[in-house]
Amino acid sequence: MSLSRFLSFLVLSCTTAFSTSRIDLNSDWRFHLDPAKSGEAQRWFHQVPTDVEIVDLPHTWNIGPNVNYQGTAWYFKAFTWAPAKGQHVEIHFGATFYKSRVWLNGNLVGEHEGGYTEYHLDLTPQLKENNLLAVEINNEPKVDTIPGADLKAAPNGTIADWWPYGGIVRGAWLTVNNGTTVRWQHIDTKPSSSTAEVTVHVEVENQTSALQSGKLKAVIFADGTSAPVTSVEKEVRLRVGSAILDCSLKIPDAKLWSIDNPHLYRSEVTLLDRGGRVLDSLSDNFGVRTVEIRDRHLYLNGERVRLTGLTRHEDSPWEGLAETRGTMLHDWEDLKNLHTTLTRPVHYPQHPFIYDYADRHGILLVPEIPMWQFAESQMTNPKVIALAKQELHDLIEQNYNHPSIFAWSVENESATDTPGGVAYFQTMYAYAKQLDPHRYVSFADDMVAFANPATNGSRYADFIMWNEYFGSWDGPETLLPAALAKIRDGYPDKMVLVTEFGYPGVFATDPQTADKERSRIIREHLDAFARQDWIGGALLWCYQDYHSSHNLRPGQTDGYVDHGVVDKNRQRRPSYYVWQEANAPAHLHLRWTVDEKGIPTGFEATIARRSEQELPSYSLVNYRVEWSLLDQNLKEVAKDSQALQEIGPPQALQGHWSHSDSQTLRLDVTLYRPGGDIALRKIVHWHLPKEGTLGGDDQGGTIHPASN
Numbered sequence: 001m002s003l004s005r006f007l008s009f010l011v012l013s014c015t016t017a018f019s020t021s022r023i024d025l026n027s028d029w030r031f032h033l034d035p036a037k038s039g040e041a042q043r044w045f046h047q048v049p050t051d052v053e054i055v056d057l058p059h060t061w062n063i064g065p066n067v068n069y070q071g072t073a074w075y076f077k078a079f080t081w082a083p084a085k086g087q088h089v090e091i092h093f094g095a096t097f098y099k100s101r102v103w104l105n106g107n108l109v110g111e112h113e114g115g116y117t118e119y120h121l122d123l124t125p126q127l128k129e130n131n132l133l134a135v136e137i138n139n140e141p142k143v144d145t146i147p148g149a150d151l152k153a154a155p156n157g158t159i160a161d162w163w164p165y166g167g168i169v170r171g172a173w174l175t176v177n178n179g180t181t182v183r184w185q186h187i188d189t190k191p192s193s194s195t196a197e198v199t200v201h202v203e204v205e206n207q208t209s210a211l212q213s214g215k216l217k218a219v220i221f222a223d224g225t226s227a228p229v230t231s232v233e234k235e236v237r238l239r240v241g242s243a244i245l246d247c248s249l250k251i252p253d254a255k256l257w258s259i260d261n262p263h264l265y266r267s268e269v270t271l272l273d274r275g276g277r278v279l280d281s282l283s284d285n286f287g288v289r290t291v292e293i294r295d296r297h298l299y300l301n302g303e304r305v306r307l308t309g310l311t312r313h314e315d316s317p318w319e320g321l322a323e324t325r326g327t328m329l330h331d332w333e334d335l336k337n338l339h340t341t342l343t344r345p346v347h348y349p350q351h352p353f354i355y356d357y358a359d360r361h362g363i364l365l366v367p368e369i370p371m372w373q374f375a376e377s378q379m380t381n382p383k384v385i386a387l388a389k390q391e392l393h394d395l396i397e398q399n400y401n402h403p404s405i406f407a408w409s410v411e412n413e414s415a416t417d418t419p420g421g422v423a424y425f426q427t428m429y430a431y432a433k434q435l436d437p438h439r440y441v442s443f444a445d446d447m448v449a450f451a452n453p454a455t456n457g458s459r460y461a462d463f464i465m466w467n468e469y470f471g472s473w474d475g476p477e478t479l480l481p482a483a484l485a486k487i488r489d490g491y492p493d494k495m496v497l498v499t500e501f502g503y504p505g506v507f508a509t510d511p512q513t514a515d516k517e518r519s520r521i522i523r524e525h526l527d528a529f530a531r532q533d534w535i536g537g538a539l540l541w542c543y544q545d546y547h548s549s550h551n552l553r554p555g556q557t558d559g560y561v562d563h564g565v566v567d568k569n570r571q572r573r574p575s576y577y578v579w580q581e582a583n584a585p586a587h588l589h590l591r592w593t594v595d596e597k598g599i600p601t602g603f604e605a606t607i608a609r610r611s612e613q614e615l616p617s618y619s620l621v622n623y624r625v626e627w628s629l630l631d632q633n634l635k636e637v638a639k640d641s642q643a644l645q646e647i648g649p650p651q652a653l654q655g656h657w658s659h660s661d662s663q664t665l666r667l668d669v670t671l672y673r674p675g676g677d678i679a680l681r682k683i684v685h686w687h688l689p690k691e692g693t694l695g696g697d698d699q700g701g702t703i704h705p706a707s708n
Contacts, residue, residue: 019278020177025091026057029168030076033061034136037072045103045134048076058094058322060167062139068558070140075168077133088179088207089127092120094170094351096137097321098145103134113387114146115139115169115321116349116370117394122207123174139166144383146391147348147370160372161561162313162347163547165321170351179208180238180279185269186400187286188438189254191301196254196288198230200247202269204238204280212238214273218247222255223264223285236271256301257287257403259341259362259618260674264403285359287403293440293463296495298536300364305618307364307537308526308583309340310565311500313546314351317560317568320547325353330570332357335543336677338565338576339583341616342537344444344465344499347372347412349395358404361675365404366465366499367395368444371411379415379424388424389431396435407440408432413467416457417447425457444499449474449483453490463536464491467500471521472507480525484532498538501525505562506551511573514562519578526582530615538615540579544568583616584680585609586623586647586671592686593656600665600686602656603627607671609647620647622674627655631662663688 030052032044042049061073081089091102097115101108105128110121143149147160175181183203190197200218217233230249247269255263265288270281292299299305312331314321328351335343340363345354348370358365369391371379378384392410399405410428415421425443432441440462448458448466458464466487470480487496503521505514522540529535544564551561560568565576586609593602607625610617628639638657645651655667664687671680 020175020181020280023174023176025077025172025174029055029057029059031055031059031061032074033066033069034072034074039072039074039136044074046106048132052076057168057171058324060165060169060320060322062163062165063318063320069166070164072136072138073166075135075137079131079133080129081127081131083127083129086178087124088177088181089123090120090175091123091133091172092118092175093168093172094118096135096168097139097164097166099138101136105131114391114394117391118398119394135168137166137168139164143378144381146384146387147372148374148378159549160370161548161550163315163320167322169322177280179206180212180271181205181207182269182271182280182282183242184397185267185282185284187267187284189286189288191254191256191288191290194253196251198249198251200249200267200269202245202247203242204245204271205242206238206240209240212273212279214271214279216245216247217270217272218249219268220249220251221266221268223266229265251288254288257289258301259305260621262360262362262403263287264359284401286401287359289403291364291406293495296493296534298495303619304612306612306615307342307618308539308616309343309363310335310338310540310543310579311344311346312543313346315546323351328353328357331543334570336361338580339585339616339679341618343539344368344409355399355402355404359402363404364406366407366409366442367399367405368409368412369395371414374411374414376415376418376420380420385424385427388428392428392432393435396432400436405439407442407462408436409465410441410443412444413446416443416445417451417455422455422457422460426460429460448487458494459491461494464494464496465499466496468498468525469501471517472504480528484528488532488534495536496534497536498529500539500541502541502563504551506553511562515573515575518565518575522575522578522582526615530613540565544570585616585618585620586680588669588671588680588682590667590669590682590684595659598689599659601659602654603667605653605669606650607644607647607653608650623647623679624672625653625669626672627667627669629657630666630668631660632664637662
């Protein structure tokens with residue numbers, strides 16, 4: 001394809017402006033596999049090869065006929081540009097998996113390693129009127145990549161336990177400004193009884209060749225409003241290069257971010273020149289809250305909480321890692337429906353949508369970098385350590401302001417029971433605290449129940465993240481009580497989050513048998529965890545089946561791991577409803593009230609929050625209950641709703657209606673969270689008894705699974 005013909009697909013221009021403009025680049029790319037890795041030698045960065053495929057971003061080549069392809073591929077984008085004096089232009093990629101090199105007009109402008117975080121490159125020196133952007137990407141795992149080849153369990157190395165989806169997997173865009181950029185703001189909060197102290201740290205880059213003088217203005221708004229809550233401005237002088245500027249503010253009568261009432265604020269920082277013109281600005285949401293670990297317990301805003309949830313891979317048969325908003329929204333709405341209040345959420349940094357969703361829906365997170373099952377030789381490799389630091393830096397810098405994040409994880413199931421592994425964790429712990437001194441740091445430990453507590457890496461963590469699989473990989477379930485006792489006594493000052501438990505289908509003969517075991521383990525292991533006062537939360541692995549070459553049934557070399565409460569197509573298994581019922585935040589007991597003939601004329605109910613001796617357990621404030629009664633034709637006979645005070649000790653509820661001649665009755669009682677999500681729902685049926693029998697039962701009839 002000729003460049004002149006290709007140029008017709010995109011024409012970009014940007015008038016002279018001060019504040020940064022963003023230009024979407026997600027449509028009409030050209031894509032070509034390069035299995036021989038000959039694209040560079042053939043100078044594809046100068047001339048687009050023939051037989052290209054037209055694709056939109058986000059995109060992965062591992063969907064469809066190239067599902068198993070691991071190697072090199074190229075993306076191309078041609079555009080015209082109307083340059084203006086003083087413009088500074090960057091290309092941003094939300095994520096490219098895994099290694100990338102980027103050319104503009106035949107010039108290498110930069111490269112990046114790591115598949116899950118955003119990066120940017122300066123295009124300014126190479127921009128012309130007619131431009132060709134070329135991106136070479138390779139998705140092959142090696143022993144010194146992250147994620148990489150697993151040497152811990154396999155001496156010859158195998159890929160990580162999820163699919164290496166190659167491509168530009170989270171979109172691309174250009175930014176344009178006049179050479180002064182507000183790169184990021186990091187917002188720290190300290191709530192008190194009447195106000196919240198806020199410190200905004202702002203990184204500003206002056207890419208011009210001259211000293212810049214002006215003002216930095218910080219304004220805080222309540223989320224969704226345009227009236228400022230507080231503001232401050234200060235004089236600044238910017239030398240060429242980057243600088244960190246600080247602003248201090250106070251929010252009067254600050255509302256706290258919490259599980260059921262996740263109040264957000266917005267900080268907008270603006271850099272102005274001496275004439276008052278906007279050079280650049282940046283807006284970020286944040287929340288005011290405290291998360292503390294003390295006495296082996298987890299506290300949110302001073303209240304002890306015990307939380308639960310599920311992990312989720314960014315994976316589906318239709319999009320893989322290149323997820324769109326619809327898939328993410330569907331899955332996270334379903335996770336909320338499953339009462340998720342805490343999650344890891346998986347082994348690698350997430351799409352920005354997911355952090356924002358957790359912020360707005362009261363879900364605490366522990367994001368992780370993808371150090372998965374690394375051997376000691378890998379954890380002592382200087383290249384691996386440097387790359388792990390880069391990935392942790394990007395994760396923290398880009399997600400610092402999310403109130404949902406309360407801790408960082410620096411690896412999963414690696415050799416932290418060895419001297420080299422312990423040294424790795426200590427190095428990463430110190431680096432994480434340097435980047436973010438306010439959050440906790442840990443790692444997912446599959447050896448904590450087996451290793452010597454005196455030498456295991458978890459003794460250096462702020463809290464323990466325990467991956468527990470008794471009943472499958474860890475051995476028989478009869479060993480679980482001894483493992484709990486060993487952790488309880490061996491780490492007497494550590495709170496524990498169970499960051500994985502569940503049942504992998506490979507241990508069963510078929511998916512149906514596997515899910516019966518999964519359902520049983522959900523009930524029994526949650527109950528065992530709840531009895532341990534020092535366990536602050538538990539996470540089921542996992543929400544959905546995911547693409548992998550590991551943990552498959554005999555004869556399979558790749559496929560979808562049978563591990564979820566929904567399958568790869570999001571079809572719910574029975575374990576979905578078992579988890580949903582077991583993790584509802586309250587107990588609801590119903591009983592019919594009947595007349596002298598035994599016909600229901602109402603009901604009595606009690607509702608109570610789960611106690612601190614249960615999982616989950618957290619305060620329930622501003623909840624609402626609704627009930628409706630339907631007759632045999634599903635016609636509504638009666639209904640009512642009631643706002644509830646804080647749900648603590650059991651509260652009594654009553655409903656009444658006139659006598660009904662219906663042969664059957666259906667009572668639906670639903671408890672709603674303050675945001676409108678269903679917290680608990682019970683449906684009871686009554687039927688006109690045959691002679692010699694009773695209608696309904698003493699416990700309120702048949703309870704049916706129900707969801708949003």
